[in-house]
Amino acid sequence: MTLYVKDRQIVIPGDPIGEQGKFSIEGHVYRVNKKFFSKVLGVVYIDPDRKIVRVIPLKGKYIPVEGHRVVGKVVEVGLTNWIVDINSPYEAILPVSEVTSKPVNISRNELAKILDEGDLILAKVVSFDYTKDPVISIKESKLGKIPKGSLVEISPQKVARIIGRKGSMVSLIEEMLGVRLIVGQNGRIVVVGDDPLKEEIAVLAIKKIEAEAHITGLTDRIREFIESRLRE
Amino acid sequence: MTKAKNVKLIDENGRRTDGRLPDEMRPLRVETGVLKNADGSAYVELGNNKVVAAVYGPREVTPRHEALSDRALLRCRYAMLPFSVADRKSPQPTRREIELSKVIREALAPAIFLNEYPRTAIDVFINVLEADGGTRTASIIAASVALADAGIAMRDLVAAIAVGKIGDILVLDINGLEDQYGDGDMPIAMMPKVGEITLIQADGVYSPQEVEQAVAMASRAIKRIYEEQVKALKSKYEAVRLEVGKDE
Numbered sequence: 251m252t253l254y255v256k257d258r259q260i261v262i263p264g265d266p267i268g269e270q271g272k273f274s275i276e277g278h279v280y281r282v283n284k285k286f287f288s289k290v291l292g293v294v295y296i297d298p299d300r301k302i303v304r305v306i307p308l309k310g311k312y313i314p315v316e317g318h319r320v321v322g323k324v325v326e327v328g329l330t331n332w333i334v335d336i337n338s339p340y341e342a343i344l345p346v347s348e349v350t351s352k353p354v355n356i357s358r359n360e361l362a363k364i365l366d367e368g369d370l371i372l373a374k375v376v377s378f379d380y381t382k383d384p385v386i387s388i389k390e391s392k393l394g395k396i397p398k399g400s401l402v403e404i405s406p407q408k409v410a411r412i413i414g415r416k417g418s419m420v421s422l423i424e425e426m427l428g429v430r431l432i433v434g435q436n437g438r439i440v441v442v443g444d445d446p447l448k449e450e451i452a453v454l455a456i457k458k459i460e461a462e463a464h465i466t467g468l469t470d471r472i473r474e475f476i477e478s479r480l481r482e
Numbered sequence: 483m484t485k486a487k488n489v490k491l492i493d494e495n496g497r498r499t500d501g502r503l504p505d506e507m508r509p510l511r512v513e514t515g516v517l518k519n520a521d522g523s524a525y526v527e528l529g530n531n532k533v534v535a536a537v538y539g540p541r542e543v544t545p546r547h548e549a550l551s552d553r554a555l556l557r558c559r560y561a562m563l564p565f566s567v568a569d570r571k572s573p574q575p576t577r578r579e580i581e582l583s584k585v586i587r588e589a590l591a592p593a594i595f596l597n598e599y600p601r602t603a604i605d606v607f608i609n610v611l612e613a614d615g616g617t618r619t620a621s622i623i624a625a626s627v628a629l630a631d632a633g634i635a636m637r638d639l640v641a642a643i644a645v646g647k648i649g650d651i652l653v654l655d656i657n658g659l660e661d662q663y664g665d666g667d668m669p670i671a672m673m674p675k676v677g678e679i680t681l682i683q684a685d686g687v688y689s690p691q692e693v694e695q696a697v698a699m700a701s702r703a704i705k706r707i708y709e710e711q712v713k714a715l716k717s718k719y720e721a722v723r724l725e726v727g728k729d730e
Contacts, residue, residue: 262715262716263638263639264636264674264676290635307633309521309522407633464723465722
């Protein structure tokens with residue numbers, strides 16, 4: 251075997267992960283000759299079935315990726331577009347053409363009537379290539395303005411754990427508490443529920459997932475946590 | 483250079499003013515995540531030196547025209563707080579602080595994958611709470627841990643230590659007194675895993691053999707510093723694991 255790490259091991263920048271061989275090494279790593287090293291403070295996940303070793307960072311900023319769904323905050327209303335904060339070093343641009351297919355007469359229809367500063371939206375990253383700011387869209391179904399709910403901000407790297415395997419964690423929380431989760435890949439999650447108490451428990455559960463994301467047996471702990479909270 | 487000849491830095495037993503042997507380091511303590519609002523932070527105690535480093539970013543560059551289209555802008559600010567030395571230091575940045583900011587930036591830059599974050603800024607703020615010789619090395623130790631804590635992509639951590647000279651003897655990790663009355667000071671920063679030097683400065687006169695010896699001495703110490711840095715970075719997450727009581 252040409253691996254220097256164990257499953258769920260915490261690695262720091264410069265730690266050797268493995269050599270090219272049976273396993274394909276992915277994620278936040280860099281290569282020198284045939285050896286792979288970690289680039290970040292992260293956790294190693296080894297998938298022995300698919301022969302994949304992945305280094306996932308524990309912390310870090312959100313870097314937009316085409317196709318990601320993100321929760322954004324409108325920060326500026328321009329003449330032909332909106333500037334949206336997506337919790338990233340890069341501010342996103344939402345052009346009018348990505349909001350409505352109807353022709354908008356700018357002189358008469360103020361853009362602020364459609365989306366105003368401070369509005370929360372669920373959007374999709376349409377394009378991003380580092381040279382220009384990312385362009386987002388809300389033209390698809392299910393995308394658009396988020397009218398209500400509690401916003402939770404977590405580290406973007408932990409979103410995968412919130413979603414769980416094939417959305418198992420999200421559906422666990424949704425079913426147990428009767429709430430709906432709007433999950434953005436950029437680390438913003440909106441909890442929508444009728445009962446404020448259940449909404450709060452969901453927020454706490456998300457925070458717990460964030461803190462303990464690198465430890466196995468997470469789903470069981472979250473189920474216990476929600477059960478004990480519900481009994482109170 | 484005026485020098486007080488009556489200051490004895492090494493006694494008959496070969497011990498230094500604070501009781502250390504020539505190749506002994508001062509006690510080092512590294513902590514991460516000490517600041518909540520910063521993306522990454524670290525606190526370092528190297529003997530009497532106390533240093534806090536905070537990292538913000540990658541984030542938007544202000545003013546905008548300073549942004550670089552192909553890589554991140556790394557900005558460092560090293561500052562000694564007014565109460566960090568015996569006489570009050572004016573809070574205004576001195577020439578020395580401006581130079582050290584540059585030196586620290588250049589010691590850190592080779593370790594960071596700056597090209598992964600084009601058009602952004604990575605800000606490193608270093609504040610010296612207490613100074614006693616070798617604050618630049620303590621600052622580099624703190625800053626590189628803070629950068630890793632912020633989740634920034636790096637080739638390796640950077641660790642640093644100074645080698646000094648008293649008479650003909652090379653001493654490791656000189657303190658304020660030895661810096662003032664000694665015969666030389668050579669701060670060295672390295673990427674320990676990669677094995678490359680990112681900073682080497684020197685004042686004083688050294689023979690080629692002495693330089694070689696100094697680098698060897700420093701790299702031994704840097705391996706130990708590196709272990710402390712690793713421990714500090716991992717401990718926070720290991721603590722959560724222990725709390726949950728789940729072992730692999």
